[in-house]
Amino acid sequence: MFHMINKTISSTAEAVADIPDGASIAVGGFGLVGIPTALILALREQGAGDLTIISNNLGTDGFGLGLLLQDKKISKSIGSYLGSNKEYARQYLEGELTVEFTPQGTLAERMRAGGAGIPAFFTTAGVGTQVADGGLPQRYNTDGTVAVVSKPKETREFNGQLYVLEEGIRADYALVHAHKGDRFGNLVFRKTAQNFNPDAAMSGKITIAQVEHFVDELDPEEIDLPGIYVNRVVHVGPQETGIENRTVSK
Structure with missing residues (x-):
């Protein structure tokens, strides 16, 4: 078969x-x-x-x-x-x-x-930046103002190091x-x-x-x-x- x-x-x-x-x-x-x-x-x-x-x-x-x-x-x-x-x-x-x-x-x-099959994971990439903290422009209005910004992501400390959760x-x-x-x-x-x-x-x-x-x-x-x-x-x-x-x- x-x-x-x-x-x-x-x-x-x-x-x-x-x-x-x-x-x-x-x-x-x-x-x-x-x-x-x-x-x-x-x-x-x-x-x-x-x-x-x-x-x-x-x-x-x-x-x-x-x-x-x-x-x-x-x-x-x-x-x-x-x-x-x-x-x-x-x-x-x-x-x-x-x-x-x-x-x-x-x-x-x-x-x-x-x-x-892993729904999310923690990484150090982006910690301390807008990648983790939110605020990155995701969409602009036609007049150049920002319409949508990225949302803050969950962070967690492991062994003294801060990580950000990514889906x-x-x-x-x-x-x-x-x-x-x-x-x-x-x-x-x-x-x-x-x-x-x-x-x-x-x-x-x-x-x-x-x-x-x-x-x-x-x-x-x-x-x-x-x-x-x-x-x-x-x-x-x-x-x-x-x-x-x-x-x-x-």
Whole structure:
């Protein structure tokens, strides 16, 4: 019976077809490395909106998640930085987008914890700052005044050190990119593309993986993420990585 498991999906369009308006989606990648470009394009074509995107950043202008942002499909971002995405900054500062900033390590652990069934955890990251104390602008009014600020979080002392309580994230869906995958959903990530992809995959209630190389079965010793966390696998072939900041010498 085990060998009858087959999580492969024939196309990216089919893989994202059931994502509804208002869904929360954890997305793997760091900058433009290891992002599920083909799945993002398919989601853009599918047209779902009012999305909460949990990702380190929102791509760049005109690439990756920046395309969904450009189409006004994202209503809330949970991430770590704006990067060089001018449209991200504009929508945030002009009151079109709710933004919840989270330290990078905390974001990774919030996704991993959500997938591991851990509702919350304590960390030192952010103690003594607005991350813990509250007051970070999450949404602006159109006139530039602050509409919504972050709330204070619970803190507790352990062995003389103060920690802040952070909640795990369980997203409705997750979109991730892997170097290799098999029909059971087992994934192998290549080099720095391992970044947020395993954590995002764990976070999703329904996790969809695009893979560059599809194999019938992987050697257990090379698996980075077991298929128990993955619901759908779609073969997309080799993917081109964009360049976030191009520097050319004279």
